Amino acid sequence: MTANIEIRNVSKQFGAMTVLDDLSLSIRAREFIVFLGPSGCGKSTLLRMIAGLETVDGGEIAINGERIDHLPPGKRGIAMVFQSYALYPHMTVRDNMAFGLDNIGVARDVIDARIAEAARILEMPQLLDRKPGQLSGGQRQRVAIGRAIVKEPKAFLFDEPLSNLDAALRTRTRIELAQLHQRLQSTMIFVTHDQVEAMTLADRIVVMNNRRIEQIGSPMEIYERPATKFVAGFVGAPAMNFVDAAIDRSGDVITVTFADSTTIATDIASNQVVDGAHTFGVRAEDVRIAPTGQGNVDGKVDVLERLGERTLVYTRLSDGQIIVASDAGNSRVAVGDTVGLAFDGRKSHLFDETGRAWHARRA
Amino acid sequence: MADQMTIRETAAPAVGVRVPSANIYAPQWRNFVFVAPFLFFFTTLLILPLFWGMWLSVHKADTFSTGRFVGLDNYVRLVHDKVFLQSVWNTFYFVLLTVPALALIGLFLALCLNRRTRTAAVLRTLFFSSSVLSVTIVTLIWRIVYIPNVGLLSTIYGWFGATAPAFISDPSLAMIGIAIATIWWCIGLPMMLFLSALQQIPQDIYEAAALDNANRWQTLRSITLPSIKRTFILVIIIQIVLQFQLFGQAWLMTRGGPNNLTKPIVLYIYDTAFRRWDLGMGAAASEMLFVLILIAAMAQYLVTRNKGDQA
Amino acid sequence: MSAPSNSIKGRAFGDRMLLALVILLSIIMIAPVLWVIGLSLKENAELMANPNSVFHAPYTLKNYINTIGTSSVFRWVLNSIIVSGGLTLGTLILSSLAGYGFARLNFPGRNILFVIVLFGLAVPEQAVLVARHQIFSMLKFHNTYHGLILPGLSASFGVFLMTQYFRAIPKELDEAAMLDNASRFKIFWKVLLPLTVPAQATLGIFTFLGAWNDYFWPLISATKKDMFTLTVGMASTQTNFAQSEGIGFLMAQAVFAGAPILIIYLFFQKYIVTAVSGAAVR
Numbered sequence: 002m003t004a005n006i007e008i009r010n011v012s013k014q015f016g017a018m019t020v021l022d023d024l025s026l027s028i029r030a031r032e033f034i035v036f037l038g039p040s041g042c043g044k045s046t047l048l049r050m051i052a053g054l055e056t057v058d059g060g061e062i063a064i065n066g067e068r069i070d071h072l073p074p075g076k077r078g079i080a081m082v083f084q085s086y087a088l089y090p091h092m093t094v095r096d097n098m099a100f101g102l103d104n105i106g107v108a109r110d111v112i113d114a115r116i117a118e119a120a121r122i123l124e125m126p127q128l129l130d131r132k133p134g135q136l137s138g139g140q141r142q143r144v145a146i147g148r149a150i151v152k153e154p155k156a157f158l159f160d161e162p163l164s165n166l167d168a169a170l171r172t173r174t175r176i177e178l179a180q181l182h183q184r185l186q187s188t189m190i191f192v193t194h195d196q197v198e199a200m201t202l203a204d205r206i207v208v209m210n211n212r213r214i215e216q217i218g219s220p221m222e223i224y225e226r227p228a229t230k231f232v233a234g235f236v237g238a239p240a241m242n243f244v245d246a247a248i249d250r251s252g253d254v255i256t257v258t259f260a261d262s263t264t265i266a267t268d269i270a271s272n273q274v275v276d277g278a279h280t281f282g283v284r285a286e287d288v289r290i291a292p293t294g295q296g297n298v299d300g301k302v303d304v305l306e307r308l309g310e311r312t313l314v315y316t317r318l319s320d321g322q323i324i325v326a327s328d329a330g331n332s333r334v335a336v337g338d339t340v341g342l343a344f345d346g347r348k349s350h351l352f353d354e355t356g357r358a359w360h361a362r363r364a
Numbered sequence: 365m366a367d368q369m370t371i372r373e374t375a376a377p378a379v380g381v382r383v384p385s386a387n388i389y390a391p392q393w394r395n396f397v398f399v400a401p402f403l404f405f406f407t408t409l410l411i412l413p414l415f416w417g418m419w420l421s422v423h424k425a426d427t428f429s430t431g432r433f434v435g436l437d438n439y440v441r442l443v444h445d446k447v448f449l450q451s452v453w454n455t456f457y458f459v460l461l462t463v464p465a466l467a468l469i470g471l472f473l474a475l476c477l478n479r480r481t482r483t484a485a486v487l488r489t490l491f492f493s494s495s496v497l498s499v500t501i502v503t504l505i506w507r508i509v510y511i512p513n514v515g516l517l518s519t520i521y522g523w524f525g526a527t528a529p530a531f532i533s534d535p536s537l538a539m540i541g542i543a544i545a546t547i548w549w550c551i552g553l554p555m556m557l558f559l560s561a562l563q564q565i566p567q568d569i570y571e572a573a574a575l576d577n578a579n580r581w582q583t584l585r586s587i588t589l590p591s592i593k594r595t596f597i598l599v600i601i602i603q604i605v606l607q608f609q610l611f612g613q614a615w616l617m618t619r620g621g622p623n624n625l626t627k628p629i630v631l632y633i634y635d636t637a638f639r640r641w642d643l644g645m646g647a648a649a650s651e652m653l654f655v656l657i658l659i660a661a662m663a664q665y666l667v668t669r670n671k672g673d674q675a
Numbered sequence: 676m677s678a679p680s681n682s683i684k685g686r687a688f689g690d691r692m693l694l695a696l697v698i699l700l701s702i703i704m705i706a707p708v709l710w711v712i713g714l715s716l717k718e719n720a721e722l723m724a725n726p727n728s729v730f731h732a733p734y735t736l737k738n739y740i741n742t743i744g745t746s747s748v749f750r751w752v753l754n755s756i757i758v759s760g761g762l763t764l765g766t767l768i769l770s771s772l773a774g775y776g777f778a779r780l781n782f783p784g785r786n787i788l789f790v791i792v793l794f795g796l797a798v799p800e801q802a803v804l805v806a807r808h809q810i811f812s813m814l815k816f817h818n819t820y821h822g823l824i825l826p827g828l829s830a831s832f833g834v835f836l837m838t839q840y841f842r843a844i845p846k847e848l849d850e851a852a853m854l855d856n857a858s859r860f861k862i863f864w865k866v867l868l869p870l871t872v873p874a875q876a877t878l879g880i881f882t883f884l885g886a887w888n889d890y891f892w893p894l895i896s897a898t899k900k901d902m903f904t905l906t907v908g909m910a911s912t913q914t915n916f917a918q919s920e921g922i923g924f925l926m927a928q929a930v931f932a933g934a935p936i937l938i939i940y941l942f943f944q945k946y947i948v949t950a951v952s953g954a955a956v957r
Contacts (some may be wrong), residue, residue, distance in 0.1 A: 054850050057385035070385045075856025087847035091869040100865070101855030152855075370942040388853060391781040395859070398776030399788065401771040402834055409829035410795055411806065416806035425809070469700070476697050477902065487697065489944060490704055495946065496940040498888035500909040504925065505707045507913070514922055516710040522727075548704065550899045556952050580689075609799060612890045616910055630801055630891075637805045638895045647805040654802035661797040 003187050004049065004065045004112040004155035005030045011060035013046055020046050028156075028190065031107055033182050037199040038087070038209035039235065048158050048192045049210070052081050064155055080149035081158040084165065086141045088133040093131045094144050098151045099294040105186075115151040120357045122184070123147050139170045146181070156188040163198060169307070175201055196236050200224070208232045226360045230280065230352040239285050239313060239325050241350070246281040248351065250274055254362075256350065257281045261320055263298040268347040268361035280352045288326035290314060290334060296341030301325055316342060384648050389615045397440055420647035431644075438648035448649065451632040454539065458610050461543035463603045467596065470545065470554025472492060475588070477555070478562045483652070490558070492552030499549070499612030506545035507532070532618055538626045542613050549613075550606070554599045561595035562588070594667060605657055629653050683715045701892060710822045711926045715739070717920035738927035748928060750901060751908035757820055758893075758904055759886035762827040767875055769828060774837025774871075775863045779849060789838070795831035800891065808895055826892055827885075833878050840874040880943050881950030887936065905932055 006028040012023040020043045020184040028034050036044035049055040051062055053074035062070045069077045080101075089097050095116055095175045102112045120126040133141055149157050159178075163171045179202055182189055185250065193199055199206050200220045208215040208223060208231075216228035227233035233241045250271035257266045257279070265281070293299055300316030303323070312332040316324050326342055334340060351359045371457050401566035407566075421438055434479030442448045473491055477484045495500070509516045510531040521528040531541030565588065611630040614620055620635070629649065637646025713729040714722060715738050742748055776782070777789050784859050808817075808827060816822035844867060852862045893904045903911060909932050912925060940947055 052850075052854060053386050054388060054853070056390075058388040073386050074388065074850070074853040079854070081851070081854050083847045083851060085845060085847050087845065087851035089848065089852075091864055099853070100857070103854040104861070148851075388850075389787070393782060393784050395780035395782040398780060398863070399773040401780075402773035402828075403788065403792075405825070405828040406792065406795060406831065407771065409826055409830075410798060410803060411791075413803035413806035413810060414798060416810065417803055420806055420809070473697070473700070476693055487701060489941070492944075492948060493937060493940060493948060494704065495951065496884060496888075496934075496936050497933055498906045498909070499890050500906045500913070501929050504909065504913060504929045505711050508711055508922070509707045510924065512715065514722050516707060519726045519729075522776050547740060550706070553951060557946055560952060575797070583900075605799075609801060612910075616913060633801060634891075634895070638808070643805055643809060650801045650805055654799060657802075658797060658798045665797075 002052050003030045005032075006156060006188065007062050007063040007066070007189075008047075008051070009049050009063070010038065010049075011047070011050065011057055011062065012123040013043070013055065013058050018228045020213055021050075024212075024214055025060075026207060026214065026217065030188055031186050033179075033189045033191065033202055033204045035199040035203035035206045036190065036209055037196060037236070038194065040194055042209045043212055044192045044194075044207075044209045045160055048081075048160055048190060051077075051156075051190065052079060052158055053077055058139075069095065078155040079158060080152045080156075081160065082145045082149050082162045084161040086133075086145040086162075087139055088144055088148070090133050093130050094125070094136075094147070095133055097133070101148070101152050112151075114152070116147075119147040119150040122150065122181070138166055139174065142166060142170075142174060143205050146178075150181075150185070154187070156190060159191040161193055162191075163175050163193070163195070168342060171198075178202060196238070200236075200338050207237075208235065210235070227350070227358055229358055230282070230356040233282055233350060233352070235356060237284060241282045241284050242288065242324050243352075244281045244322060244324070246279055248274065248276070250276070255313035255359075257349075257351070259298070261298070261318065265297050265344050265349065266346045267349045267351065269349070269359045270362050274351065274359055275353070276355050282308060282350040282352060282358075283344050283348065285313060286311075286327040287348040288324060289343040289345070290326050290328045290332070291341035291343045293339050296343040298324075299339055300342050302338045302340060303335050305332075305334065305336055307332075314340070316340060321363075366648060375449055417647045418651060420644055421651050422648075423644045425647070426641050426645045434499070434644065438645045441645060442648055442652065447627070448622050448629075448632055451579065451627045451629050454624075454626060454629040455610065457607060458539060458546075459604055460541060461540065461606045462546050462607050464601060465543075465547050466603050467599050469559050469639055470599065471592075471596070472549070474558030474562055474580040475584075476502045478559055479569050488555070491555055495552035498547070499670065500616065502549045503613055503616035505556075506541070506548070510541055535622050535625050538618050538622060542617055542626055544609075545617065545669050546607070546610070546613055550603070554603065557595060557599050557602075558592060561592040566593045597667050598664065601660055604665070608657055608660070631649075677793075704734065711929055714923055715926035715930050717923050719923050722922055727849075728852075737923075738923040739931065740922055742927045742931050747900060747903070747908060748905070748931060751852065751903050751905040752932075754820075754823075754897075754902060755887055755905040758823045759883045761820065761824045762886045763879050763883045765824065765828050766830070766833045767879055770833030770837045770878060771868060771871065771875070774833045774841050775867060777834065777838045778841030779846075779867075780859065781864075792831045792834055795829070804891070804895070817896050817898045820902075822896050823893055823902075823904065827882070827889075831847060836878055837871065837874060840871055844870055869875040876943075877946045880946045882937075884936070884947065884950075 005314075008024065008026040009029075011021060011024045012019065022135060024047070036047060038044045043284045046055055050057050050070075052070060053069075057070040061068055064077065064079075089100065091327060092100065096301050098116050099112050102115065102119060116129070117126070120129055125140065125143050125147070128136060128140060128144070132145065136144065138277075142165075144164065163174055164350050166174060175198060182202075191198070191202060193350075203220055205215050205217060205219055206223050210231050218226075218228075223232060223236055227236060227241075230243070235241070244259055249256045251260065253268045254269060255267050255271050255274060256264055257267060259281070267281075289296070298318060300318050302314055303317050306313040306315070307330070310330050312328045312330060312334070313329040314326045314328050314332065314334055316326060318324060324342055328334060328341075349361070353359075422433060422435055424434050424437075473487075477488050477491075478531065481515070497505075508514070509527075512518050512528070515528065517531070518528040529537055531537050531544070567588055569591075570583065573587055578586070609630055610628040611634065614628050614631050615634070616625050618626045620631050630653065633646050633649045636642050636649060707926070710729070716734040716736070717729060718733075718735055718737065721733075773792075777785065777792075786842070811817055811822055848866055848870075849862055852866045857866065888906060889902075889904070890906050890910070893907045897903055897907060899909075900911070909928060912928060
């Protein structure tokens with residue numbers, strides 16, 4: 002029960018405002034794909050367009066090669082889990098799950114069998130005769146997923162389904178969703194603004210911003226080789242360090258120079274990069290704490306965030322720039338200390354004025 | 365199984381062909397079916413009679429036929445009709461007697477009964493209970509209060525060897541008698557409106573005032589009353605609209621007498637259209653009433669539109 | 676405010692004054708009703724001789740027995756039940772359908788139509804009565820049940836109330852049902868309508884009460900004694916006030932007519948207050 006989904010040159014306007022602009026995307030069968038982006042980037046709109054809840058103003062959407070954008074939502078063979086779950090409050094859990102099957106004339110015994118199976122998978126057979134009002138948030142969430150499962154849809158759509166759960170439950174449900182995907186081998190599209198959800202669940206992440214797709218790639222691709230400065234800044238916590246820098250591309254690889262004339266040798270090939278203003282980027286875990294004077298640059302420790310397995314060290318450079326470094330969990334650094342910061346040039350990134358990124362040569 | 369969920373009979377359009385995309389919010393004529401039944405009754409029984417009435421008001425008409433066109437004749441006759449002018453004056457007088465009293469007593473009761481005690485709940489129930497009675501029962505009750513001999517009032521006065529004022533037959537008291545019965549009947553609504561407004565005042569304002577050492581009178585004057593100012597205006601307008609339509613009490617208690625002194629506009633319309641069967645003139649009078657009420661309704665709209673405090 | 680003790684004393688005195696005033700008003704509310712009940716329990720002759728006899732025995736149920744036995748009250752109650760019930764049912768059906776239509780569906784001219792319907796809230800009954808009466812005369816609708824029921828079906832309030840209520844239900848429910856392949860009518864009937872039960876109760880009780888107590892339209896439309904509603908019928912007996920049947924008998928009728936409504940009020944107080952206040956504020 003699975004399908005590939007093809008989105009071709011899709012655009013969307015709300016009145017005079019364009020929310021999606023000529024967007025194309027192929028989703029493979031059995032793929033778990035996550036639309037990630039800040040609120041208002043159009044990710045939910047795109048999901049609702051696939052579901053048929055929003056019009057497609059330009060372009061087309063096909064499932065298994067068949068155009069579906071002219072079909073009403075109920076005829077597209079997909080199921081959706083809403084952020085608010087949208088369970089029918091006056092129906093029991095069983096009736097909630099049966100409603101959609103009933104509407105397409107599935108035989109009663111088939112319906113019962115599917116509900117039993119879904120209840121078993123989601124470990125909630127004891128909840129079947131309750132109403133949504135009698136369930137906890139986590140249980141409602143399961144029912145919403147169950148309602149999708151029984152339809153045996155070609156694809157599952159999830160619209161920020163975890164955002165109404167508390168932190169512990171969210172982590173647990175995330176893992177269960179991953180297991181569910183393993184088990185059902187269905188195409189799943191999941192919308193979120195939470196990068197941890199995206200990183201942990203996705204086969205591929207579609208990072209969206211400002212009407213466009215910024216990058217499509219596996220979680221590690223997105224993390225290690227962000228296509229744009231936006232992706233680099235949006236994915237990863239803490240956000241990537243950015244420092245304005247001049248570049249020297251006389252050598253094989255680029256050397257960058259900060260305003261205070263600190264120079265760092267990177268592993269980025271010189272040949273494609275053009276001259277102009279650039280931003281140097283490096284993640285906190287690629288900035289090491291070194292004894293004073295022994296790093297690329299010295300900084301004064303402003304704030305320490307002790308996360309247990311590591312310590313985030315927020316340092317201020319002489320020009321006021323903040324750089325976050327990652328140190329061991331039991332770091333001896335104290336606020337007010339002056340420390341050296343050693344940048345891992347091989348893992349650094351460079352962004353031009355348009356936001357386009359260059360990365361180290363692949364090993 | 366998924367095949368069941370796709371309709372096969374709809375041929376999928378070829379790739380690249382522009383077809384209208386599914387739009388669940390597109391305007392569609394068949395959606396009109398849901399509102400059509402109501403709109404049928406609304407149009408035939410409200411909109412049509414509304415314009416029919418305007419048309420009648422410029423004709424000489426009786427029950428079954430509409431006679432000749434008379435232009436504004438009916439209106440001219442109206443403004444020269446002493447009884448009509450009297451009824452307009454009576455209506456305004458009645459509104460003046462009842463509306464301020466209803467608003468002030470309603471506010472007073474709401475302020476006193478806005479607490480979570482059982483007694484307050486019982487009293488709220490009591491003061492609203494008269495509102496559910498029909499005008500017939502209310503007038504019956506009050507006529508038995510006012511009536512000489514076995515009336516409640518004359519009995520009470522009798523204990524002190526006095527004679528009760530003749531609220532129904534004394535020309536200067538008749539309208540007041542009707543007004544008292546009306547206030548008794550209608551006090552529930554203003555009280556409830558004030559109560560719901562009072563309950564919407566955030567409690568922390570009162571806590572802040574208590575910390576500022578405000579006494580009860582100061583709290584009332586500088587916090588409570590300003591926060592329900594809009595509700596107060598609203599109650600006044602609602603009551604003006606309601607009391608403008610005085611009919612049953614006057615008709616059942618005094619028949620408009622003595623000497624038409626308690627005859628309100630609606631009773632004039634009733635008399636003219638349904639007892640003298642001069643439908644054109646009755647329609648003209650009801651148009652005039654409509655305009656008066658519309659003015660009040662516009663005022664209500666303007667007040668409710670500026671959501672200052674919750675009504 | 677001089678000394679704290681002073682202010683507390685002043686407060687206690689003020690409280691007592693307010694309490695006294697509220698008690699006085701309560702007595703004014705209750706006393707007339709008690710008086711009516713008292714009179715209804717007395718023989719007419721005894722009352723005429725001395726109204727103060729209300730305060731002591733003998734009491735009798737004779738007036739109530741007469742009411743049940745001889746008057747047309749039962750016929751009128753039946754008429755009122757048919758008219759109020761019919762109007763309530765009709766209003767609930769029309770308002771629910773239209774409320775759903777205006778809140779959830781799109782059709783050409785929707786917004787302007789809704790504004791016109793809202794305008795209907797401002798049209799007082801008196802502005803259309805004369806014409807309505809003439810139309811009904813031509814259609815021979817007077818002195819019929821439908822003649823009494825139909826005018827109420829044109830009231831906008833129910834549509835307004837239901838539209839507001841449907842709008843407050845999350846749209847995701849409709850969308851989930853659409854993904855479940857439910858038709859518009861099925862979404863209305865199976866998904867949304869069951870959720871509007873509180874609004875149905877409010878609107879139903881409000882409509883029923885309004886129809887039960889309505890006086891003007893039944894007065895001019897139902898002119899035959901057999902078609903009187905209870906309200907009109909009660910009024911008709913008042914014309915021969917204190918004459919033929921006697922005061923006690925009239926009072927028994929009043930109690931007989933008023934008690935059911937008051938009992939209903941005590942049971943459904945919350946809905947009634949919500950409905951009446953809601954209708955006033957809109």
